[in-house]
Amino acid sequence: MTIKTLSQHGVQRQQMPCLTKMERMIISMQDPDMGIKLRNQRLLITVIPHAMTGADIFEWLIKKFSISDEEALHIGQIFVKYGYIYPLKEPRNLILKVDNSPYRFQTPYYWMSTRWPASELDYAIYLAKKNIRKQGELIEYEKECYNALHKRINHTWDFVVMQAREQLRASKQRRKADRIVLECQEQAYWLVNRPPPGTLDNIDHGPERRTTNTRVQLNADFYKKEIEHNRISLARNRVKSSICLESYVKYCEQYQPHDPIMQGCLPSNPWITDDIMFWNMNCETVSVPTKLRVERWSFSFMELLSDPVGRKEFLTYLEKEFSAENLCFWQACEDVRHGETSKIPGKVDEVYKQFLAPGASRWVNIDSKTMEKTLEGFKRPHRFVLDDAQMHIYFLMKKDSYPRYLKSDLYKNLLARAVVPQETKKSVLPFIHRQRHSSPSPALATQAAEDDGKTKNSNSFKSNSGTASRL
């Protein structure tokens, strides 16, 4: 057909394993035994061989992959959109019709993996052929493309016209049925690769990956580092799969009642009923938390700490036990770890004075080794200087105070008092939904706090550090 062969765009093709998969499916669709039964289809007065109906394709997909009607139609559409199957009737309409509309497999010569991106030269020849064959056969956007190409590659226009005439001459010598098939194939290829304005461009793949300008240098250093990493990984301690996988089962089981998409939530999912009670009842400053929420604190220490209400309750408990300084210390360490870099030295100093110095007002009990290491680090305080101490106190609370809290009256009473919301049903009248109320923006809450000259605001949806962030 065309003389010009396209250069291998290896980089782009690597991004499209989907094409390989599609082509594999197309080949199995054409399998003589297990594939779609092809037969002659009548198109006006000509008989086209090796064709099939839209319904054939649809049914084959359902049977082969055991999928639903909707999914089969969806997959069939993809094959037509990408040009692997083309319609014989209404060729410009690249959709799959599940009836006896005739379709054909595109020849591998025109597959997207072999002939993409389409070349300008080839397109010019194609349009020239159309123009020569029948005056006025080009439709509007094709005329525009033709004129644009004529300007852009004017220097090779003689070659274009010569090629066009040569191809037309060659095709006249073919049997009519063959000629129609070849014309259909070529037309289908161009409808996919030069879609009319307004239709979906399937070839759009987004910004290029693996561009050559700033590549990672795969030099000796890179491989040496990789080798070192692999050596260390080899020596790593691993846990048996059975133990790891069992833990997922337990986790999913434990959390399933708390998963709104899976089991719903009480009183109702706001997105479904437009009722925001669920959010109101679970907000950060509620006085009576829900039962599910309080239960979740018993799943892990992290659950308790990451819930502001839980943390507050835990602090109350620790105060009774005279070990509240542990939690305060932990919070102060979090503040150092996640706060502004410029404030680190000052904060570290405060932490030392309040929690670590001999005779400090809220002295925390850290083992001597960790204390020594931490104090050494204070000489040049950085973001992670308190990590070891923080972890020591964290695990102390986790192993000791936390389990006792869960057994305490404080927790048990809260659990007993905790609310189980009543279910609100979705509105019976289908089109009348509840008014969707706005909520104050988190940014507003901070702004108000700043206006008041305060630096902390307990009503805003903030991170654990508690201070309003200034950017």
Place this chain on the structure above:
Amino acid sequence: MASQEESSQPSDTLTTLKTESETLKTKLEEERAKLHDVELHQVAEKIEALGQFVIKTRRTLKGHGNKVLCMDWCKDKRRIVSSSQDGKVIVWDAFTTNKEHAVTMPCTWVMACAYAPSGCAVACGGLDNKCSVYPLSLDKNENLAAKKKSVAMHTNYLSACCFTNSDMQILTSSGDGTCALWDVESGQMLQSFHGHAADVLCLDLAPSETGNTFVSGGCDKKACVWDMRTGQCIQSFETHESDINSVRYYPSGDAFASGSDDATCRLYDLRADREVAIYSKESIIFGASSVDFSFSGRLLFGGYNDYTINVWDVLKGTRMSILFGHENRVSTLRVSPDGTAFCSGSWDNTLRIWA
């Protein structure tokens, strides 16, 4: 400098090193296989199969004039930020579908955006190779772009960004093959992460107790787990057959899922140090662009380049349902902080909330 191999050509040395690395990788996979005594679906046999549940589009957010590339939820569970190809970044109250803020970036293809934990700022970037932070002002007359703060600078496109547990630090990944941790206040790079052999496309922060690690995925088909303090790669996994577009931790932090152009999603366990599940189907041809877990971790939602969303039973490995609705590829998908819904963004210019 360490001494070179004696008398070999530089290219021989490189080939030798590469071969040595490949040999070690094969040995590593053998070691990993030794403790693999059971498959996930076998362990899951004793669990009841999930009944059918209904997931529908509950909101459609229209307003972007071009492909939606990324989105993130606010901690308030109803607001989201989204970014698109034409440079627009929009903050919505997804519940009411009202747009609250809009910024036009000076670049196109804003592939990354993130909501600050405080809810007071958003970060975004893309083909400008940078990550910028915009404080959200409620003054309608104020030009958000004026208060923009440039934080991260890479040498190629920004593919993903996220705040760590506060507004003060941002983690980024880039087409230049690296990830980096930045101090928002000063714009200083606190740590850089080298080890990927090609573009890094995605990252996710670990929800663990000690909160010091994150995972990244790239065009080198590798997923790497990093120590944020030291910059070291702790573990890496290379079983995908194509680019890894998305990584997301399992809620317990013991595993993470990945979505790739090879049309599969996979689950990797960090303690077993290996891939433990593959979520794939013969009829799924196109790559997964974005994955996220439901609140309990039982379901894995995958947005795909064939415009659909597949819902997987994480434990049994089966596909629960396929969701249609978007009219172009799904580019981003996140579950809301309280698990009541998930949001998908698409090249059809819209975002959808599903529940």
